[in-house]
Amino acid sequence: MTPDSVASDLLPVRRVLPNGLRLGYIQLPVGSQAAALVRVHAGAHDTPSEYPGLAHFLEHLLFLGSQAYAATDSLMPFVQGRGGQLNASTRERHTDFFFQVATETFGEGLRRLLDMLARPLLDEAAQLREREVLQAEFLARGRDRETLCDAAIGTALSAAHPFAAFHAGNRDTLPVEAAAFQQALKGYHQRFYHTGQMELLVAAPCSIEQLLELLQCSECQLPVAPAVARPLAPLRADDGAVLHLEVDGARPCLNLAFALDGLPDQACVALDVLGAWLASQASGSLSAVLRETCWCDALALRVPYWHDGQGVVVIEAQLTEQGMADRAEVVAAVRSWLQFMTLQAPWAELWDEYVQIRQRGLLGKEPLALLRYWIDPAAWAPSIATDRVRQALQALGTQITEAKPIVLTVDGVGGNQCASIASTQTGFALRLAPERWPVAGDRAWQWRLAARNRWLSAHARPRVAPVAVPALCWLEHDDDSRGQGALYLRWQFATDRPPAGLWHALHAALQVHIVAAVQAGVELRFDDLGSSWSLMLFGYAEALPLVLQDLLDVLKAPPIEAFDNGQRLLGEATAPGANELLIRQLLRRLPMLVEPAAVEDHAVPDQPALERVWQGAPWDALAVGLPAHLSGPLQDVLAAMPGRSELPVERQTGHPLRYQWSRFGNPGVETALVLFCPLPVRSAAVEAAWRQLARLMEGSFFRRLRSELQLGYAVFCGFRQLGERSGIIFAVQSPSASAAEILGHMEVFLESFAASLETPSADLLQVLCAGESANGLSRDLRRRAEAVWQARLAGCDAEHPAAVAAAIATVDVVDVRLQLRSLRAAEGGWHVVANADAPDGRWQQR
Structure with missing residues (x-):
């Protein structure tokens, strides 16, 4: 396939269904996996102001069961049990839900996705548990540099705008027990979760007629209503600002932020063009120039908010020590480059390379990645009006050139040199202060397009x-x-x-x-x-x-x-x-x-x-x-x-340590612990049983430690290969539990899961059977290549993945039970890495 043939093969066919649902469909070749993405055109900025975080909270709740599917049989455990991937994301003006699985299980996944969006249970007991997960996420975000930078930028806006408000949600802003909150939650769902506000994209190796037939089933029926008109507040930073933010552990960086408004429709594509050239590190690029002047290690363009022609655009520079001292010069250089790229650069050359980049990038995308690309308004398509993009880039450049930017320096100096601001506006405690900005030297920059990518x-x-x-x-x-x-x-x-x-x-x-x-x-x-x-x-x-x-x-x-x-x-x-x-x-x-x-x-x-x-x-x-x-x-x-x-030779590793503990960092507000249990023997039969065991445990581990015990929002387990060794990983980051407590919960989980295998439930047996196809040898090139390479890293031949796939079909509960016993006995060793010391003497600490 040549890059320029992407238009016919990978461009979604779009239509509006009789119920008003917007549908996009990409037909993939036989053997591909299948993916679906639903975008609900409503997000954090559309929630009632008295309940910050409600949209994000609802996103979490939708995964906790629906009318047709109980929580234990809902989309998340279904996809996890079949080796797929899924997630969701709440942004300012939209919320996305998406998953990818083997084609034979795609229909069941789509039914679960649409049923949970249309008919969620919203059980109040589950809400109370899930609120604690959001509380843990809120605490983690309160230490995240990017989150705090965006909150600090929001304080410099000239007029009230939702971007400057708090939307993360926490225990205080989500009063689950109040009848008014429950009414607002259900009201938000009723107002936005219907066909007029939804868009469905599917990529699958089936015909569109088969997809349309699937959408006729009762679980896939969505409420029908017209689109909702939503007001748009003006976005301005008339006077700009120069600010200094302290974030513990942050490396020095500079945020140059612009509040933009009233831009034409194609401005988001123009911004993507600008981002593609900003990413270049070739000779003559902005990155190369700032690196040569010893000012900057890396550059990135971030767009923390964009909707309907307005947005906040941030150029982020990772500063060197010299760059920290010469920040005014860095800002002047970046602004000069932006003016050149948007108003003076040769358009034909700029656009030609951008199109080549986007064509190449589309060729290798997995089904889900394709959908996430095409759902974005900034997505390039062969039919796009080039002249309109050029005009939008010039309009973007005019605003950037004339605007007073928000200049934010971030570092982790410590010592509380900046006063702490715990404002209701940002929701986060910010160590933020205005800064006196030195005058930049009068340096004339001579910009040109970066060298072409050969x-x-x-x-x-x-x-x-x-x-x-x-x-x-x-x-x-x-x-x-x-x-x-x-x-x-x-x-x-x-x-x-x-x-x-x-x-x-x-x-x-x-x-x-x-x-x-x-x-x-x-x-x-x-x-x-x-x-x-x-x-x-x-x-x-x-x-x-x-x-x-x-x-x-x-x-x-x-x-x-x-x-x-x-x-x-x-x-x-x-x-x-x-x-x-x-x-x-x-x-x-x-x-x-x-x-x-x-x-x-x-x-x-x-x-x-x-x-x-x-x-x-x-x-x-x-x-x-x-x-x-x-x-x-x-x-x-x-x-x-x-x-x-030289042909690889099997490495003589000797007998592994049974209990090994490595400390990384110091105990802090949160504790993170990862337990890796390697295979005791690298044979196809043992690996097959461990892969099935990991699939069986994944949903249960998540449910027990995250939802029931509420240890934190970063909780998962799964089969992984680390370097030359394969095994099962258990990972938790918690704001409340110590390393010893986290490890204790893991061991109790393994004990209780072993007991459940003695009399396995019908659901567990169903996941075990479904794993035969989910774990099979993939026809997808990337998955097949990765499986063979991992086998070679582990000292096995290229036929090992096929042998594992064949062995998976024969794995039964007895095999899984035997391997769980081996895991619990640490026959392959237990390796822990945590930001705390080992809790007892059985561990050898490195």
Whole structure:
């Protein structure tokens, strides 16, 4: 498939059904998964002002059962039990609900989705429990840098606008016990959850006639009503502002925010154009210039609010020490660049590369990602009026140029230098103060468009060649790969790990190329797996050898400044920060921690150290789905790869520690704990039983620890592979429980779940049977490639995933019960990482 054929294959067919529901449909090839997304055109800004958070609260409640499906058989446990994915999101003026599953179970999922939206139970006892979940989420958001930045920006608006109000919701704003609140909750649902305010998008390998027939069933019937007109308050920041915000653990950053209003319809697309060019880190880009001046490590465009031609647009710069001192110069440079890009840049070149980027990006998207792209008003489509986008970009530029921005500096200096503001307006305690802004120097910036991304247009010279590299496993993909391919490389380290800062140095050097690869339709990932490094390229197959070729010089000899960055980034990685949820930080560290303790080289990362690492590092590779004419170009690149080509050998790991505890960070307002239980034996039969066990436990664990015990809103379990080891993860972040209490709840859950397996319920047996297809060998290229690569990382051959899929069909309750006993006995070891010390002497703390 060529990128320019995306219009006919991946563009949704849209129609309005007789009941007023807007429908978009994409027919996918046989073998694809299926996805659905419902957008309700109402959100946080549409709730009664006396009940902040009501829209978000209702989003949570809808998952707790409906008239046709009890809570234990509702959409969430149904999708979780079948290996799918689902979520929901409440924004300012819309709320989205979405899921993706195997095609054979899609109809049952769609029935559950539409029934829960139309006929929720809204049980008051369940509301009381779920309110505690929102309270925990509110407490976490009160320490999140991005949330606090948006709240601080809201304080600088000139007129009352919902953006400046509190919408998160908490225990105080959701008086479940009050009759007036219940009336408001049901009134909001009745006002907005109907066909006039809803939009349904589906991507599935079936005909639209089959979909329309499914929508006729009773569970899929939605209330019918006309669209609701909603007023729009003016959005202004007439005088701008210069503010300083302190957030514990935050790294220095600068937010340059603009309040925009009265823009034409295509302004959201124009903003997407601007964002695509802002993301570029190529020569001549804004990122490259600010990096060369040692002011900034990274740039991003955020749009925390956008609706009907008005919005808040934020340029966020991660500052260096020098950039912190020269913030006025940074602001002047960014504003100068914005003026150039919106009012002076050559439109034809700007638009042409943007269209190429969007075409490439669409080719590799999964069904759900496709729907989330097309539901956005900023989505590019082949039919879009180019001239109108250009005019909208100029209107955007005029407002940005003439406006007084809100300039917000954020850091984690501490010491309460800023006064704390606990206002009803923001709902969060802000350590915020006005700041005196220095005058910027009179520097004349000479901007130009960033260098073109050659991966969008260049092609590897095709050549079919026999696979002659022993360390390369080449797998053809039988099904329609839609032009996609996957390529994996691994460098193994036997006894001595490389200097810790080296991986960070290479990762920093690759950042420039990660953005360019994404824009060319290729996902680039470079992972530290503890005893090995892994490079992954997935996406537009024709570009993969080209991208890998251009990465060779970076891998062999990164820029000298990358080594300094590596040391700094290593320090940041080993200390928790406010930029990311704590539990995600723990999960990211786990792969290094579960590997056997090897001797770690503490040498300063530099070019000689990197060369020593490459000299002793054997590599192996996997290519999946690439057409035969790329076999020659790919092997040419691999021949120049650093390290030496060598078939992987099974690593002798020795007997694992049974109970291992790693501490990351210090006890704080919240406690996060992740327990990883690796497989005791890596055989197809054991892995199959553990995968089924994880699927059986996922919904029950979530329900027990999140809904019933109300430990927090970040609660999950599931089967995962961390580096070279697979197993089951249990994770909780809680504002109320200690690490010892969280671990205790996990162990009690495992005990009670083991008891439930002695006399399994019909629901549990149904999930076990459904898992046979959900866990089967996927025909999706990405899932198949990932399964084979994980098998190779674990020392298994390429046939291992097929063997697991076959074994899953034979797993019964007796097998699951036996493996749960093995898990509880820690036969494969238990590895905990938490922001607290081990609670007792059975743990060996690292």
